[in-house]
Amino acid sequence: MKQGPFDRGAIDIAWCPGCGNFAILNALKAALTQLGISPEQIVIASGIGQAAKMPHYVRTNVFNGLHGRAIPAATAIKAANPGLTVIAEGGDGDMYGEGGNHFIHAIRRNPDITAIIHNNMVYGLTKGQASPTSSLGFKTPVQVGGVTEEPFNAMAVAIALNASFVARAFAGDVDQTRDIIKAAISHRGFSIVEILQPCVSFNKVNTFQWFKENSGYVEDSYDPSDRSAAFNRAAEGGKMALGICYVNSERSCFEETLSPYSEDSTPLFKRDVDMAKLARLVDSKRQA
Amino acid sequence: MKQGPFDRGAIDIAWCPGCGNFAILNALKAALTQLGISPEQIVIASGIGQAAKMPHYVRTNVFNGLHGRAIPAATAIKAANPGLTVIAEGGDGDMYGEGGNHFIHAIRRNPDITAIIHNNMVYGLTKGQASPTSSLGFKTPVQVGGVTEEPFNAMAVAIALNASFVARAFAGDVDQTRDIIKAAISHRGFSIVEILQPCVSFNKVNTFQWFKENSGYVEDSYDPSDRSAAFNRAAEGGKMALGICYVNSERSCFEETLSPYSEDSTPLFKRDVDMAKLARLVDSKRQA
Amino acid sequence: MPPAVVGKNGDISVVLCGEAGQGIQTVEQILTQLLKSSGYSIFGTKEYMSRVRGGSNSTQIRVSSHRVCSPVDRIDILIPFDTKALEHVRGRIRADTVIIGGKKELFPAGGADHFNCIDIPLSEIASQVGGAMYMNTVGSGVIAGLFSVDRQRLDDFVAAFFGDSSESVIEKNRDAAARGYDAAIKIIEDGRIRLDVSANPEVENDILMNGADAVGIGAIAGGCDFVASYPMSPSTAVLVFLAFHGDEFGIVVEQAEDEIAAMNMTLGAWYAGARALVTTSGGGFALMEEAVGLAGMIETPAVIHLAQRPGPATGLPTRTEQGDLQLAMYSGHGEFPRIILTPGSLEDAVYLTHRAFNRADKYQVTAFILTDQYFMDSYYNLPSVDVSGLRTVRHIVETDETYQRYFLSEDGISPRGIPGFGTGLVAVDSDEHDENGHITEDLDLRIAMVDKRLKKSAALENDTVPPELIGKDDYSILAVGWGSTYHVIKEALTVIGRDDISFLHFKQVCPLHRSTVEYLKRARVTAVVEGNATGQFANLIKLRTGFDVHHRILKYNGLQYTVEEVVGRLSKII
Amino acid sequence: MPPAVVGKNGDISVVLCGEAGQGIQTVEQILTQLLKSSGYSIFGTKEYMSRVRGGSNSTQIRVSSHRVCSPVDRIDILIPFDTKALEHVRGRIRADTVIIGGKKELFPAGGADHFNCIDIPLSEIASQVGGAMYMNTVGSGVIAGLFSVDRQRLDDFVAAFFGDSSESVIEKNRDAAARGYDAAIKIIEDGRIRLDVSANPEVENDILMNGADAVGIGAIAGGCDFVASYPMSPSTAVLVFLAFHGDEFGIVVEQAEDEIAAMNMTLGAWYAGARALVTTSGGGFALMEEAVGLAGMIETPAVIHLAQRPGPATGLPTRTEQGDLQLAMYSGHGEFPRIILTPGSLEDAVYLTHRAFNRADKYQVTAFILTDQYFMDSYYNLPSVDVSGLRTVRHIVETDETYQRYFLSEDGISPRGIPGFGTGLVAVDSDEHDENGHITEDLDLRIAMVDKRLKKSAALENDTVPPELIGKDDYSILAVGWGSTYHVIKEALTVIGRDDISFLHFKQVCPLHRSTVEYLKRARVTAVVEGNATGQFANLIKLRTGFDVHHRILKYNGLQYTVEEVVGRLSKII
Ligand SMILES: Cc1ncc(C[n+]2csc(CCOP(=O)(O)OP(=O)(O)O)c2C)c(N)n1
Ligand SMILES: Cc1ncc(C[n+]2csc(CCOP(=O)(O)OP(=O)(O)O)c2C)c(N)n1
Numbered sequence A, B: 001m002k003q004g005p006f007d008r009g010a011i012d013i014a015w016c017p018g019c020g021n022f023a024i025l026n027a028l029k030a031a032l033t034q035l036g037i038s039p040e041q042i043v044i045a046s047g048i049g050q051a052a053k054m055p056h057y058v059r060t061n062v063f064n065g066l067h068g069r070a071i072p073a074a075t076a077i078k079a080a081n082p083g084l085t086v087i088a089e090g091g092d093g094d095m096y097g098e099g100g101n102h103f104i105h106a107i108r109r110n111p112d113i114t115a116i117i118h119n120n121m122v123y124g125l126t127k128g129q130a131s132p133t134s135s136l137g138f139k140t141p142v143q144v145g146g147v148t149e150e151p152f153n154a155m156a157v158a159i160a161l162n163a164s165f166v167a168r169a170f171a172g173d174v175d176q177t178r179d180i181i182k183a184a185i186s187h188r189g190f191s192i193v194e195i196l197q198p199c200v201s202f203n204k205v206n207t208f209q210w211f212k213e214n215s216g217y218v219e220d221s222y223d224p225s226d227r228s229a230a231f232n233r234a235a236e237g238g239k240m241a242l243g244i245c246y247v248n249s250e251r252s253c254f255e256e257t258l259s260p261y262s263e264d265s266t267p268l269f270k271r272d273v274d275m276a277k278l279a280r281l282v283d284s285k286r287q288a
Numbered sequence C, D: 001m002p003p004a005v006v007g008k009n010g011d012i013s014v015v016l017c018g019e020a021g022q023g024i025q026t027v028e029q030i031l032t033q034l035l036k037s038s039g040y041s042i043f044g045t046k047e048y049m050s051r052v053r054g055g056s057n058s059t060q061i062r063v064s065s066h067r068v069c070s071p072v073d074r075i076d077i078l079i080p081f082d083t084k085a086l087e088h089v090r091g092r093i094r095a096d097t098v099i100i101g102g103k104k105e106l107f108p109a110g111g112a113d114h115f116n117c118i119d120i121p122l123s124e125i126a127s128q129v130g131g132a133m134y135m136n137t138v139g140s141g142v143i144a145g146l147f148s149v150d151r152q153r154l155d156d157f158v159a160a161f162f163g164d165s166s167e168s169v170i171e172k173n174r175d176a177a178a179r180g181y182d183a184a185i186k187i188i189e190d191g192r193i194r195l196d197v198s199a200n201p202e203v204e205n206d207i208l209m210n211g212a213d214a215v216g217i218g219a220i221a222g223g224c225d226f227v228a229s230y231p232m233s234p235s236t237a238v239l240v241f242l243a244f245h246g247d248e249f250g251i252v253v254e255q256a257e258d259e260i261a262a263m264n265m266t267l268g269a270w271y272a273g274a275r276a277l278v279t280t281s282g283g284g285f286a287l288m289e290e291a292v293g294l295a296g297m298i299e300t301p302a303v304i305h306l307a308q309r310p311g312p313a314t315g316l317p318t319r320t321e322q323g324d325l326q327l328a329m330y331s332g333h334g335e336f337p338r339i340i341l342t343p344g345s346l347e348d349a350v351y352l353t354h355r356a357f358n359r360a361d362k363y364q365v366t367a368f369i370l371t372d373q374y375f376m377d378s379y380y381n382l383p384s385v386d387v388s389g390l391r392t393v394r395h396i397v398e399t400d401e402t403y404q405r406y407f408l409s410e411d412g413i414s415p416r417g418i419p420g421f422g423t424g425l426v427a428v429d430s431d432e433h434d435e436n437g438h439i440t441e442d443l444d445l446r447i448a449m450v451d452k453r454l455k456k457s458a459a460l461e462n463d464t465v466p467p468e469l470i471g472k473d474d475y476s477i478l479a480v481g482w483g484s485t486y487h488v489i490k491e492a493l494t495v496i497g498r499d500d501i502s503f504l505h506f507k508q509v510c511p512l513h514r515s516t517v518e519y520l521k522r523a524r525v526t527a528v529v530e531g532n533a534t535g536q537f538a539n540l541i542k543l544r545t546g547f548d549v550h551h552r553i554l555k556y557n558g559l560q561y562t563v564e565e566v567v568g569r570l571s572k573i574i
């Protein structure tokens, strides 16, 4: 097999054979390749979970942090060096459960990073407990009587918070997933890509087939800038919308608002402290 | 002054003269009085902040816990003893900032408790930093250039998550606030009441007058069961909607789904372990 | 060639090794039960990777004429499911290790002759049955055959075990087991192997359980009626146990959105009269620390099961370590007392978990049960666990109008009321508070309240589980351990067989029992054996007693000590 | 009646007391500056309640002919803003305390004669000016007058101070100050009072700052270009300082949604090459602990300013304590080294905070700066803080294709690359990892990586700030302290005035400097003086050196020690 720029060669991948994550890995590598960004300029930050192992399988910079905490790390990485392309990646439990607070506040903050959330509607790595997106009635060794909590509707929440870019993809369709990831990375601002991902080991309900039958792309005439329509689409029952669901290009992104970059885009690590200025600051404490 | 059942008498209240919290205190005491619940049967759980001092000023049971953590405590209190009336109370920073993850997941879980959130669009107790609801451009000693993060739209998020009961009140109108609180407590399920509250010390922008001019009750014809309309109302700019914004009576509440209560409503503290049954469980480990 | 005789001392170590997903866990479940009910004493433990499929995992099952409760390095019979599995345990194969498997499968490039390998082509047999997925059942059959388990019993057991599957799957598993069984009988009959171990009808009716079961049973015995947690290996097993028995025992079981919610729910539940447990591991526990401080401040009881795994951070999620002792000890900001219990045996786990609830309730403190992945996942049989004598003592009072939650009593313990029980009001406050539970800035009251909270330490010290001395009283060498190393150190001392060495096992490390320093002083040489890299318990001893133990025997590669290892490392210093 | 003579030793303690919202803080700001630039040495400290309005707060300003840097019990001049304020400090009023205020205002029921009260009706004067809100400026004027500050200087200063207000507010404040000033001059001229303190032109040009300023300046000197935090008293002052100077020095300043985000941002920032600070207090820090473990595992540097306040839980949010030493010491699960710096003086705070950045970067560990509310809020003047010699040393390397983030080097420190700087890739991993930073389950590598991380301890121990010995080398009594008690213990020893007592101050408590035990052993009597209820530093000394200090002098009512208190408590044991 020809090695692409993001292939890590013959590595041991810890996912189960048949897992939807492989398709996402391929889509991501293809997207990055097509965007032509060089691996050294990319950081993938992730949490903990099966999805969050992703950065280990892509030839690029890796910040594999704590469960649920990819987004704050990614936000800071971008803020420290806005020249980098930064992706935060993780599962539904990681991003919506443990990391739920960061998810909602990142939407408000709007850093120019892309969040890729693998939604397999289950906790994979910890062997099959319910996740925030598990369906009502879904039975697990912990939810013995079935899930009773309303599934987390991330798309609707994101639109409610007037997110910058909101999309959903399906791992069963690598090409569209790749294109959606490309659009998300290209978008300036916080871009959310939730990817429906079959977990063959622990989710026997929301299978490849089930996702296929229960999702569908938004029609060509769909206007992703119409917030109200986007909300209705996200909130309504029936098939889960795939594609770019909502785009709001009016918001300025986080790094743009940071004063160190108002006149100078140099990353922080290349700057030096102005010690003379600091001496003046100290001196200013001599008088009121 | 005549002592009501919830008055604590001549206590020292730590709020600033003129603070909107006094009106909320009055509205809450009036609501509880009118509902005729006895003080021993009520628990007010709160976090930390000016708003979160509330339970100290009401003659009832108090669980004044950690900043941001009123909701999980309140949820468990109710689950341990469903006969109690349980309120979780705190400020916008407490509930939407530090406690944001609990806020969104409580909506999914739907315990039969009432969350009262004092929204003064600022961190009061810590002396005037921006809160998640602070307006764009709001200047503080930390946000020296003004807030750049999109204000947290709790109403829209709650509707996006298909919350059970979503209302907004204005501290400037004690009677309506009281009535809204009464409706919220009476509603079975997780009831959210956000109360617009002027902070006279640290928010010189969103004053009493400002709130008055920038909010308005939903019209009589408003149908709170229409989710899409409710979302549009919550998301649109202009005046903030006051009143009962969204009600979804179809969801079952958390305690109803808990197996200990499926046939027996006795609170947990009155139950005993069935030691004979436990001995049988141990014995069951003798064979596969 | 004479038969390979295994188990000269009536104790055989069987190791199965394969990928996650190949069903070793099923083999373990089938065999431990089956062998135990055939009269063998059983010890089972596993080591596995943090993945759902692939990798290399192994399970050790000791099958013995006498009780065995700890892991050994020694492998008497090895059943590797493929070459990768063989590679995984290569270092532990000795000249007399009998490898059972398909020679061609395991040694495609030849070389089987360098090993003591008996050819039973597991995967070939499995594919005759219907596919590679039956390999594990074939393996179970082989071992059942080797140990001369009754053929019918095996068949019945397998049929029952797969009872929930389709008819054809059940049949195929029965077939797989039978073929494995027959293959084993054949190698015995061919004189290739002889097992020197005898069954003992007494253990047939023993209890067989693992650490997670034991903690779960102890919790129920302690009146646990509420558990809120967030999944995290290796602590989830206790959550699953309580969920499984939740309907039966009336337990509120809730998976929280995160650990912070779980711990704050736990406190809310206790406040309202429940007896709540939270089960977690290091990283998740770190998130609960603010609420541990809250428990300290509001004097609401709490029970935390902290199942340790190697850190820092995510570390090795499915491995074992005793690295969170200091974390538990100093968790939460501010100063307040706590209880830390460290079960060594399954009985300990039942009784100490039960105790945790009663003591947490009585002293209004947090009680920790510190276990680890090894402890959670290890099984053995024991004659009985008597729960009939256990009582759930609720230390709550019915309140009246004068009730004060933080009444300044002599011993620092104020009667604990709960909301809705009595006519009083119950106010708890995370700020410094007055006797009524309302926020205060009276700085003299502050002192009184700090003293009140710390005073409870005295009562706790008088109610501490003493360490257990194993061996003679007049030792000159003392090995010291805590928690899950109990059985392994105990067995190691038996192996060493010297009567001047004794073993002091701590089942409670905080407060440290008063007798500790006396025990230590009596020895000429002392050695703490623990599963971390810095000697946290040795540090604790030094801090509390001033005594510097002579040797720190430490291990931190993610695995539990084996008997041989403890023997070897102790031998070096004695 | 002869004049009340205050300040016999050239040192006057002025205490102002009133409600939050009455503007004591403004008085403090005006007076400390004004008096300092009039040639007096100044020390200012405050104690206040956790509320925005009401309650009772007080500020102490020592005004002196010589340098003063610590609080005293003694009140020479008391200016209470109302009766409640008087009540608040009642216990500290001595026979010779001069109370200045309206007799009728302060003693509505009479009784002024029991006190040494000079009648200047502040509130009456204020209402003549325009309302109660001018009372604080009247008070400022009074004190300025008492200390014979130049009238014009006062006027200019007040005008400038209120420069942002409306014309009329400026005028009224000038008027208020003038009236207060004149009233003071009058009582001096009337022979009611005489202040025995002299100005010293040398200090006019001194620096005047508080602990928060000093930490902030140190951070900037250390190259801090990123701060993510969540507001929490008393740590917010440093966040505010950096926000105020953020534009000037190019600092990314972000208020995170919670502490967990703040700490994870801090690590992300360092990973990408920034030098980030997080500032927090105990409860907020507790939430960061999981990420402290992450820092330990990924060996990403971090600097944490932990400003202590009394716990557990919310405790006393605006008070002081030294109660989080153990928390910082053992925070994060798993085992990894760290640095804990504990500044005692303002210079310490500047230099140690600067040092924290360089050492965190060099050793790839977390460096803590442990301060407290007292330290944050206390001011004094000092001749200079020389930042010209400070260098920001970035320990990062440009990577090439062969780059390995966790290269197993001799001393455990692997060259730190950052993404986008060089042609290599930088992978960090919270799981146990290989040299490339990728997840591993190789258990031998696990040992190598644990050893690598712990090896850094050795290097850290060789690069530790030694304790400072104040007093003679041949002491027989040794007082030991750490952090914010520096000046107060130092002054107490001067007061005691015996040359057999010395004071050993620790500016770094972890690793503990090697010389520690030698210092302790040389003393006949040792006493640790610290601000907590259990003697956390004494415990640490015992653990690290085996030395049991003879006395633990502890305080935990939420206030800093005063000089008299240290004198009294030390005197009891010597
Ligand atoms: C603080 C903390 N809590 C819990 C865990 C255990 N844990 C690891 S992954 C995971 C959930 C994984 O689910 P998800 O994020 O949906 O990822 P998936 O494996 O399904 O891809 C959990 C609970 C952890 N590592 N850290
Ligand atoms: C874990 C933690 N972080 C920070 C704080 C400090 N803190 C106390 S209240 C508060 C914010 C208060 O704002 P809000 O919730 O809006 O309440 P308000 O005072 O405005 O009513 C903060 C940050 C704390 N007590 N605990």
Ligand code: SF4
Pocket: A014, A015, A016, A018, A019, A020, A021, A050, A051, A120, A124, A125, A198, A199, A200, A201, A202, C052, C053
């Ligand atoms: S457990 Fe599920 S999500 Fe994880 S690798 Fe296997 S199939 Fe994929």
Ligand code: SF4
Pocket: B014, B015, B016, B018, B019, B020, B021, B050, B051, B120, B124, B125, B198, B199, B200, B201, B202, D052, D053
């Ligand atoms: S600071 Fe604001 S919110 Fe707090 S009591 Fe004062 S006015 Fe009310």
Ligand SMILES: [Mg+2]
Pocket: A091, A092, A093, A118, A119, A120, A121, A122, A123, A124, A131
């Ligand atoms: Mg998932």
Ligand SMILES: [Mg+2]
Pocket: B091, B092, B093, B118, B119, B120, B121, B122, B123, B124, B131
């Ligand atoms: Mg607020």
